[in-house]
Amino acid sequence: MEPGTAAGATVDARLDPDVPPEGYVLDLAPEGVVLRGGSEAGLFYGRQTLARLGSPPPCGRVEDAPRFAWRGVMLDVARHFMPVPDVLRFLDLIAFHRLNVLHLHLTDDQGWRIEVPGWPRLTSVGAWRSSTMLGSRVHGRYDDQPHGGFYTTDDLREIVEYAAERHVTVVPEVDMPGHMQAAIAAYPRLGNGFDGPVRTGWGISTHVLNLSPETLDFCRRVLDHLCDVFPSELIGIGGDECPTDEWPGGRELQADFTARMAEHLAGRGRRLFGWDEILAGGAPDGAVVAAWRGVEPAEAAIRAGHRVVCCPDVKLYLDYRQSDDPGEPTPVGTLLTLEDVHAYEPPDSPLVLGVQANIWTEHMESLRRVEYMAFPRLCALAEVVWGPAGRDFADFAARLPGHLERLDALGVNYRPLTGPRPGDARPGAPGHPRELADRLAELHEMTADLRGDQA
Numbered sequence: 001m002e003p004g005t006a007a008g009a010t011v012d013a014r015l016d017p018d019v020p021p022e023g024y025v026l027d028l029a030p031e032g033v034v035l036r037g038g039s040e041a042g043l044f045y046g047r048q049t050l051a052r053l054g055s056p057p058p059c060g061r062v063e064d065a066p067r068f069a070w071r072g073v074m075l076d077v078a079r080h081f082m083p084v085p086d087v088l089r090f091l092d093l094i095a096f097h098r099l100n101v102l103h104l105h106l107t108d109d110q111g112w113r114i115e116v117p118g119w120p121r122l123t124s125v126g127a128w129r130s131s132t133m134l135g136s137r138v139h140g141r142y143d144d145q146p147h148g149g150f151y152t153t154d155d156l157r158e159i160v161e162y163a164a165e166r167h168v169t170v171v172p173e174v175d176m177p178g179h180m181q182a183a184i185a186a187y188p189r190l191g192n193g194f195d196g197p198v199r200t201g202w203g204i205s206t207h208v209l210n211l212s213p214e215t216l217d218f219c220r221r222v223l224d225h226l227c228d229v230f231p232s233e234l235i236g237i238g239g240d241e242c243p244t245d246e247w248p249g250g251r252e253l254q255a256d257f258t259a260r261m262a263e264h265l266a267g268r269g270r271r272l273f274g275w276d277e278i279l280a281g282g283a284p285d286g287a288v289v290a291a292w293r294g295v296e297p298a299e300a301a302i303r304a305g306h307r308v309v310c311c312p313d314v315k316l317y318l319d320y321r322q323s324d325d326p327g328e329p330t331p332v333g334t335l336l337t338l339e340d341v342h343a344y345e346p347p348d349s350p351l352v353l354g355v356q357a358n359i360w361t362e363h364m365e366s367l368r369r370v371e372y373m374a375f376p377r378l379c380a381l382a383e384v385v386w387g388p389a390g391r392d393f394a395d396f397a398a399r400l401p402g403h404l405e406r407l408d409a410l411g412v413n414y415r416p417l418t419g420p421r422p423g424d425a426r427p428g429a430p431g432h433p434r435e436l437a438d439r440l441a442e443l444h445e446m447t448a449d450l451r452g453d454q455a
């Protein structure tokens with residue numbers, strides 16, 4: 001920056017095809033400010049920077065552009081329903097960090113959260129459970145309180161529009177053919193004989209979809225509805241953790257299912273987005289893979305020629321505990337500190353679209369709890385996906401307190417750098433921390449099929 005201050009009042013903002021997509025150039029001079037953006041998103045980010053430079057801003061030039069096109073967060077609104085105002089606030093907070101994808105996990109064994117025309121019981125039955133497990137499965141505790149909720153089509157359109165105004169793409173996911181117990185509770189004919197309620201405990205239900213022509217048509221109708229509501233090119237079908245206990249055939253049935261869903265989406269001009277289990281047996285051409293089972297599946301997806309969003313659990317699952325402090329709320333998973341998130345680097349490949357953090361909400365019963373788990377680790381993610389590969393944690397840590405003042409002004413319930421406050425603990429919902437070495441061994445075993453495919 002040169003000495004002197006720029007006249008902040010006059011901003012001449014324009015699009016400039018020579019500026020990278022989503023990038024911007026700010027020229028700050030005593031006569032005024034010129035902002036050039038590679039796109040409307042670039043102008044949006046340029047205005048954010050200008051606001052952070054203070055008033056009046058110092059003179060000089062700022063040239064800036066993101067490293068990755070996919071700067072994402074997944075929010076699980078199935079395990080705990082988040083009302084629309086909470087989703088809108090979350091969108092504000094992620095846009096404030098220049099993240100541009102909100103992957104919404106809309107359905108799971110424990111709740112179905114969207115209206116689908118012609119299938120009213122998905123919401124009248126599937127959106128509600130009678131009780132919720134408290135803490136890790138190993139403790140077997142429940143709260144005996146009904147929980148639920150769902151988004152109307154108007155709600156979803158509002159979320160999509162609000163996100164677009166902030167240059168965030170909402171990528172919807174309906175998890176299939178596993179993680180479907182809520183839908184099967186609503187319509188037992190979709191299942192394999194199960195006639196029970198929406199699941200109240202955590203973990204993976206063995207009650208999965210049958211793969212009859214009628215059930216595949218149901219899945220196509222659900223995907224049609226997603227295509228009608230969400231303009232995203234990518235439409236999520238989940239595909240993770242599908243037990244095959246109820247199927248006469250084996251895993252290859254799932255690959256066939258995924259291929260049919262991809263074909264249907266292609267007919268609507270969209271592409272399939274799925275968790276890395278869709279690599280088993282060969283993912284459909286053009287499918288984008290969310291690589292989550294540790295760091296190996298991203299490499300497997302790249303070897304198979306798929307574009308990939310990297311979200312390895314041991315690096316980027318924000319439900320995992322932030323410290324070993326006994327006051328952390330429901331400590332689960334492996335230790336994942338702010339520094340760990342900041343240090344994450346995806347594989348260096350043009351097939352890497354970007355990176356996302358995943359927020360599974362089994363142990364987050366409110367947006368306030370989501371904020372505690374998300375921040376400041378999402379601030380670190382924002383640096384991973386926007387800035388260059390070589391990052392310096394000390395530099396980030398020196399800038400962070402100033403940024404936390406902004407989050408204070410926004411009333412964000414971030415985790416204090418000094419550790420949890422006494423009120424953050426959730427002794428009624430006890431956790432089950434894991435050791436990294438144990439989890440890595442488990443992941444290596446879980447992904448053996450991917451290595452076999454490549455052999």
Ligand code: ACM
Nearest residue numbers: 240241275292313
């Ligand atoms: C996942 O964590 N089951 C994608």
